[in-house]
Amino acid sequence: MLYAKTTPEEKRRIFRDRLATGELLRFPGAFNPLSARLIEQKGFDGVYISGAVLSADLGLPDIGLTTLTEVAGRAKQIARMTELPALVDADTGFGEPMNVARTIQELEDAGLAGMHIEDQVNPKRCGHLDGKQVVDESTALKRIRSAADARRDDNFLIMARTDIRAVDGLDAAIDRAKKLVDAGADAIFPEAMRDLSEFEAVRNAVDVPILANMTEFGKSELFTSAQLADVGINIVIWPVSLLRTAMGAAGRALDTLNDEGSLTSKLDEMQHRADLYELVDYEGYNQFDTSVFNFTVAR
Numbered sequence: 571m572l573y574a575k576t577t578p579e580e581k582r583r584i585f586r587d588r589l590a591t592g593e594l595l596r597f598p599g600a601f602n603p604l605s606a607r608l609i610e611q612k613g614f615d616g617v618y619i620s621g622a623v624l625s626a627d628l629g630l631p632d633i634g635l636t637t638l639t640e641v642a643g644r645a646k647q648i649a650r651m652t653e654l655p656a657l658v659d660a661d662t663g664f665g666e667p668m669n670v671a672r673t674i675q676e677l678e679d680a681g682l683a684g685m686h687i688e689d690q691v692n693p694k695r696c697g698h699l700d701g702k703q704v705v706d707e708s709t710a711l712k713r714i715r716s717a718a719d720a721r722r723d724d725n726f727l728i729m730a731r732t733d734i735r736a737v738d739g740l741d742a743a744i745d746r747a748k749k750l751v752d753a754g755a756d757a758i759f760p761e762a763m764r765d766l767s768e769f770e771a772v773r774n775a776v777d778v779p780i781l782a783n784m785t786e787f788g789k790s791e792l793f794t795s796a797q798l799a800d801v802g803i804n805i806v807i808w809p810v811s812l813l814r815t816a817m818g819a820a821g822r823a824l825d826t827l828n829d830e831g832s833l834t835s836k837l838d839e840m841q842h843r844a845d846l847y848e849l850v851d852y853e854g855y856n857q858f859d860t861s862v863f864n865f866t867v868a869r
């Protein structure tokens with residue numbers, strides 16, 4: 571109801587404890603606050619808040635057009651709706667290293683459990699596209715150092731993403747991952763790994779949790795959770811998958827509406843009114859006013 575009962579500090583503490591077990595935690599991407607509730611209801615470990623989704627939601631390409639205020643605001647709306655920890659994509663940190671420091675504090679205040687900052691230049695692009703460029707080592711490390719210096723809750727997860735694999739190869743990615751950890755990164759997101767052995771190589775090179783990005787139509791093969799757990803991955807995200815699924819279904823529904831003049835043939839594919847009401851806990855609002863939920867919804 572209304573929002574999560576678990577405080578952000580508590581979510582971060584629980585998240586850190588779970589990460590320390592070494593098991594694989596599954597974080598599907600929520601495309602809005604309601605879908606975060608669904609992710610929780612279906613038994614996942616956390617919620618990912620994707621920059622690609624946030625920008626697509628506004629009808630924008632994922633090239634760093636969204637602002638810190640927009641990202642922190644939307645991430646807060648999503649994070650507060652679930653008891654699960656939420657990890658947000660902070661792109662390149664929204665400016666210079668000093669801006670990164672401010673970004674961290676805003677995201678802490680927004681109730682996130684952690685975030686990742688990448689080493690791409692601006693304008694950034696999806697990590698699974700060609701033609702990426704990365705910043706030099708000193709700038710990449712400064713971003714992470716200022717993030718680590720700025721945080722007030724030690725359990726707020728600072729994850730460093732490196733996009734260097736696509737530019738300079740796997741050895742460069744391993745080298746950068748090690749240096750990012752030395753600079754204060756609590757976890758590493760090696761972007762656009764080609765195969766499982768590459769994930770494994772990064773895994774073995776550093777002693778912090780590793781994230782695998784299972785985004786569709788990109789450079790990485792879509793491995794199963796079991797395959798990723800086998801090579802020691804700690805967090806897996808499916809950042810844009812629910813948005814892609816919902817938009818695919820919405821497009822097909824509009825085609826049906828054009829072809830058939832009604833959506834009767836699509837009812838089975840829709841979230842039922844009763845399931846929606848359960849997800850937003852309609853019934854719970856009776857604790858304030860018993861006239862709120864005094865009806866039944868036929869299935």
Ligand SMILES: C[C@](O)(C(=O)O)[C@H](CC(=O)O)C(=O)O
Nearest residue numbers: 620621622696697698785809
């Ligand atoms: C993870 C990612 O940064 C995101 O914004 O969700 C994207 C996902 C995508 O564009 O498919 C990425 O750069 O991989």
Ligand SMILES: [Mg+2]
Nearest residue numbers: 620621622659
């Ligand atoms: Mg992104």
